[in-house]
Amino acid sequence: MTLRSIAEAKAQAKALRQALADQGTPIRQAEALERIARQNGARDWNTLHAQLSRSVIRDLRPQAPVQGYYLGLAFTGRIVALTKLGKTYRIKIKFDQPLDTVKFESFSNWRSQIQAVIGEDGCSPDLTSDGVPQLIVKGRSRQND
Structure with missing residues (x-):
């Protein structure tokens, strides 16, 4: 996993959503979060969120x-x-x-x-x-x- 925080994952999802919208393929934020999770090796957003939330x-x-x-x-x-x-x-x-x-x-x-x-x-x-x-x-x- 290359992401370091939930905030970074959400920022990537927002950028993905904007890029797709600019190309004429709008998606919901939830779908963008799911895609970011899969790109980072997690099964879904909830799994990625849990991995990134572990207390340091x-x-x-x-x-x-x-x-x-x-x-x-x-x-x-x-x-x-x-x-x-x-x-x-x-x-x-x-x-x-x-x-x-x-x-x-x-x-x-x-x-x-x-x-x-x-x-x-x-x-x-x-x-x-x-x-x-x-x-x-x-x-x-x-x-x-």
């Missing part, structure tokens, strides 16, 4: 190694702090290597540490302009340190 929070704790994507950039790092906020969590991550979060050649914005809110699935509710979570956090085995 239970494996995260301060000083635990993590990997993931921040603004589409792959990272590895360590959790500095993790605080429960109702159904979400505030996470602070120190990157192993700073990330340049600006895509312009004329200037840079290097980040060595970030703080964000994530859900049980390890994804931030805030999305980039292309519908992907700004932060996607996954645990990392200590063997990878």
Whole structure:
């Protein structure tokens, strides 16, 4: 499976639906979700949703190694702090290597540490302009340190 989150799957389904509509073959959102699920090896949308919903929070704790994507950039790092906020969590991550979060050649914005809110699935509710979570956090085995 190449998808990293439910939000990413829904964004792909929306793009598929729009592309098909532009070609004169409109489909319902439910059908688009089913097609995305099958393209990613799942039997149906409910199966894909369950696979993507598995909680990663239970494996995260301060000083635990993590990997993931921040603004589409792959990272590895360590959790500095993790605080429960109702159904979400505030996470602070120190990157192993700073990330340049600006895509312009004329200037840079290097980040060595970030703080964000994530859900049980390890994804931030805030999305980039292309519908992907700004932060996607996954645990990392200590063997990878």
